[in-house]
Amino acid sequence: MESLQRDIVELQGTVIEVFSRSGPIRCPSWKFPDKASCDLDLVSLLEHYGFAENDPELAQRSHVLLLELIIDRLLLLLQSFREYAENLISEGPSSSPSGAMGPSMSVGLAVRTYWDSMVKLGSLYQQLVMEKKGNKEDVSRRDQAEIKRTRSSCSQQSESDVTILGMQGSSLTSSIASGQMCGHFPNCIPSPTTEPPVVPCEACEKAQTSLREVGHAIVGLCEVQNLPSSLGKFLKTAEETLRARPLSVVDIDYWAAEQGKDVSRIGKHLRTLTELVGPLKVELEAAQKQVEDLEARLQEEKEAQEQQRKEAEQSFEKKHKESLRRVGRLEKEKEDLQNKTITLEKNITTLKKKLRFQEAAIQELEQAQMDLLQNMVNKAEVRLLEERLEAQSGQLEDVKEQLGQATTELDKEKAKAESMLRHKESLQAKQRALMQQLDRLDQECEGLKTSLANEEEERFLMKERLKETREKRREAQHQLEAQQKLTEKAEREKASAEHSASELQRSLSQLGELVQEMKEKERLLVLFPDLHVPVEAQFEGTGDVLEDMAKQLQANNIRISVLEEENTRLRAALAKMKEVAQQEGTKVLPPTQLWNQSSADALYEDGGVPAPIGGPAAVALQGVAIRHPSRHDTLWSRCSRSTSATSSSQRTLGNPPSKPSSGESFAFAYKDLPHVKGRGRGSRAHQK
Structure with missing residues (x-):
């Protein structure tokens, strides 16, 4: 069981390494289908399921679970291999979202998909190998053709000096090349352009030998770094054809071109290496620091464990x-x-x-x-x-x-x-x-x-x-x-x-308070009109008859609405009193005289309106005719008002009210008095 646990730990380490290259793969676990395979807590599982001497059933169950965990890790490893191979084939990471859960696969299906991806990768590798071989053959053919051309030109140059002298462009280039070579080496004396050098100088030979050594060094460096070398092929052909003879100007030019290609290739390779080595060095330093920290922690943990072990041994010895x-x-x-x-x-x-x-x-x-x-x-x-x-x-x-x-x-x-x-x-x-x-x-x-x-x-x-x-x-x-x-x-x-x-x-x-006050004022205005305005009082208007009449009409409407409310309340109170009287069976009393003779005479003498007397139902307001309380007919009021544009309205007294007689209803017709001028406003004296 310990070996199985170590195998699981090693498989998990391999899975993590593959995940670092291909990315995490979220797929259902083979052992626990309700969880992702990459989210399993293997540490807790390994701690929980271990070997138990006293419980053989638990040991057997733990053994079976460890085997199932190995199968689960192997299946996850195959799926990660398949994902890595698909990434290599598609030349980039897969387009599937990283957080999405993949489909659940059996072991056979996972192995089959992994084999298909490996077959695809093998076919792609074979194609690349064939293309590389074709490219190498093309390059070798071109190199051989160039070598043949250089050989033919060198042979023609060595056979006849006259043809070289006859070719003006060739002589010019050769003289320039020889001048440049001798300029690099001060011991070399350049030959005139009209006379080609028959025997090369010692400096040129040394320069060519050093050039060959440098070329061999460059070729060796390319071979060590697994880089293709253009100069190596040329060196092989030159050694086979020329052997120990000196090189011509054309050969040196071709040599320089091929060597420049190799040097540029080596420079690119060095730049890529430096680009790769730089972050690797940083990672290496960080890893070394982590290793040092881990070693220090491990040493501390070892010391702590050793101290605990010593303490346990000492306690055991004491016991x-x-x-x-x-x-x-x-x-x-x-x-x-x-x-x-x-x-x-x-x-x-x-x-x-x-x-x-x-x-x-x-x-x-x-x-x-x-x-x-x-x-x-x-x-x-x-x-x-x-x-x-x-x-x-x-x-x-x-x-x-x-x-x-x-x-x-x-x-x-x-x-x-x-x-x-x-x-x-x-x-x-x-x-x-x-x-x-x-x-x-x-x-x-x-x-x-x-x-x-x-x-x-x-x-x-x-x-x-x-x-x-x-x-x-x-x-x-x-x-x-x-x-x-x-x-x-x-x-x-x-x-x-x-x-x-x-x-x-x-x-x-x-x-709201102002509205209540205004309503109360309007109610008081209607309930208590000013009836005894002096004759000399003039009507205070705006001067516009139509506007004054409209305002008077508005005031009358307000008074009418308030009086209608009072009438409804009085009707309700009267109905209740009638019901109470009918229930008690009381007899209707004879009507009382609501108008005293003396007061009537005083009215006629003074020209004023007497205040009515009687019960609470006998209430008379401006222009209202009141009958005896025994009668239940409606109250009628008659008011006449004449308005002139030049002066204020005047009220005239018509027929005086007849004296009330006992047993009869009386009607009081109120008309405008000649000495009363106003708009229906009551006086305090009359109210008293």
């Missing part, structure tokens, strides 16, 4: 010594108890012997007593014998009591010995348990050492996750600050709105 001391002490106590039991047994045997002797003596005394009693020889002797018998019986009882005490002590000592033996057995069992615990601690120490590496990897992953969470937390804090600002602004707006609402409520309440 072992204490147990040995206890065992020795118990053995000594056991030996003492055994000695005590032996002495007690000896005492018991001696006491038993004494008891037997005493019983024999008692029997003898009893026999003697019997003999004495039978013989009745001497009463004094009998008394002495009786006294001796009583003394011997007392001694016998004392010996019996001592024997009982000795037996009880013996039982107690036996119980103590048995308890000490049981205590010794329990100490031995504790010692065995401590040994097993020490072995288990050693196993746990090894498990902790193995899990330390996994914990370090998890710690590294947790650090990365912590960085991501910190970034997310910063973003959330920024968003929270923005939201707090918005909430503060909203609260300020809310406070201002509440303040404005309270002000509006206050203004509405004030307006």
